[in-house]
Amino acid sequence: MKHIHPKDFVVTTAFSIKDAPTTIDIKASDTTKKNELAEVGKELGKLQDKMYANNRYSVLIVLQGMDTSGKDSLIKQVFKSFNARGVVVYSFKQPTSTELEHDYLWRHYIALPEKGKFAVFNRSHYENVLVSRVHPEIILNEHLPGIETVEDIPANLWEQRYKQINHFEKHITQNGTIVLKFFLHISKEEQRQRLLRRLELKNHNWKFSPSDLNDRQNWEKYQKYYEETINNTAHSHAPWYIIPADDKKLARLLVAKAILNELEKYNFHEPEVDEEVLENINKYKKKLENESPTEG
Template identity: 40%
Template sequence: MPRDIAQRLTAACRVEHGKDFRLADHPTRHKTDDLNRGDAKKLLQEGVARLSELQDRLYAQDRHAVFVMFQAMDAAGKDGAIKHVFTGLNPQGCQVHAFKAPGPVELDMDFMRRHVLRLPSRGMIGIHNRSWYEEVLVVRLHPSILERQKLPPEVVSPEIWDQRLEDIAAYERYLARQGMVVLKFFLHLSPEEQRSRFLDRIREPEKNWKLEPSDIAERRHWTAYQEAYEAAIRATAAPHAPWYVVPADQKWMTRLIVVEAMIEALEGIDPHYPKMTEAGLKAMAEARQALEAETGPVPERGSPETRVP
């Protein structure tokens, strides 16, 4: 199954320039005759293997970092995408942070700090399940949350949302200038599909824990959320920090697009294993001579002598 199908789908989701962005131009379900669920599953498996290889190089090279943000309405599949796409990565080089409502200590901080404190170091992939964009989404729709942030009154004005978006865009530009790859995924779900998934969570006892009363209440703000997402993407989409508006009504399609976007981003920086210096090569040669000079034969790998009992 050719990878170019996934590449075409991913390209259609990528938003680099937000000026004329309209969420209505992006479907929640892709219609394609040359890809089915079985084909997508195979491509996903191949993609996860390729992503694992690239992560190993990223970690070894220790130059760039990759920062991934997931945003979505409830039940859009963020947890599932993270689980299926990043399942093959080495945990030493990957960190996932899921952000809930801020506590008292975090409410005394500036609005981006709790996310900044958990940014990935060089060589790492950092994944934020919800991000600083919550501050221009849920906070924008619920003024009581903004009140709990105890901001001085002179900085709270109708312009605060545009100002926060301006600050986010500037900080993401700063991160890119420090060698960090910034990727933002909005899993674009339809209200009909969300309703169906909520009903599944009610009908299946093992899924009951996933549904909160507040999830149903937030559906009443659906249109306002879509407008807030559109404003956020329009203000912050950039070539160095693109958004991917991913159709989320089909989970298999969502996961395929996310893994392909990750692969393309890592292939773009082309990480390599470090090359040995002359001094390093000399030290390796000396170490080899010392090991080979030891008495007794060296057992072959896989032989009984090398197996752990």
């Protein structure tokens, strides 16, 4: 298998979406990719346990991508070795009436992971500069001061939101949240094939929505705004990884390796054992060993 390193997929210079590959050949079979992912997953599971015990950091994984880019299946496969108590997945749909009574970042703030835990945002705060940009009428639901019609939306609103999102991510990273953001980059042709499969396979029909075709008509707009968004919000403290996602198995492996590579930098370790426990460990063992099975 061809050597791959997560740093090769991090945005460090001006990002051009048309120049970013949606597939790469790592000279590996599907079985090899699957086995490699299983090994990386085991290491992630061990690190998760250490991070949970360390109780100083949390991890936020942001997944963005066009419809059918494989976010759901990636979450299922990459995090399968995790302790269930240590990871929570949020799939952000249209805001509820309660959420719309707050600013657009509020529902994301309250979903942030606790110390020692992971949160996976399946779609995220970035929808507010992507979907809302393609469909600006969505902004009207936020009841912002001075905005009654789409024509009232100021030209600098999106620039303001980029700054707000950058401040949000800077704030949480400074307080112990490790932020990793992944754009699952698929080609328009691959999306067409995946949508066709949803229609052809009876047990996948439920995944299809006519809105998928409507958004497909806005493909070029989405590509433009993804490029702009990533260029405005890629930072060393909250990096964007551009993941070639036409091959789902490869995409899962690349995301898993990127998470592992980042977390290994922190050298997580379990907290020191209390001296009293260490000094009396044999006594405690003996007490338990001599305990009658019927006691209690």
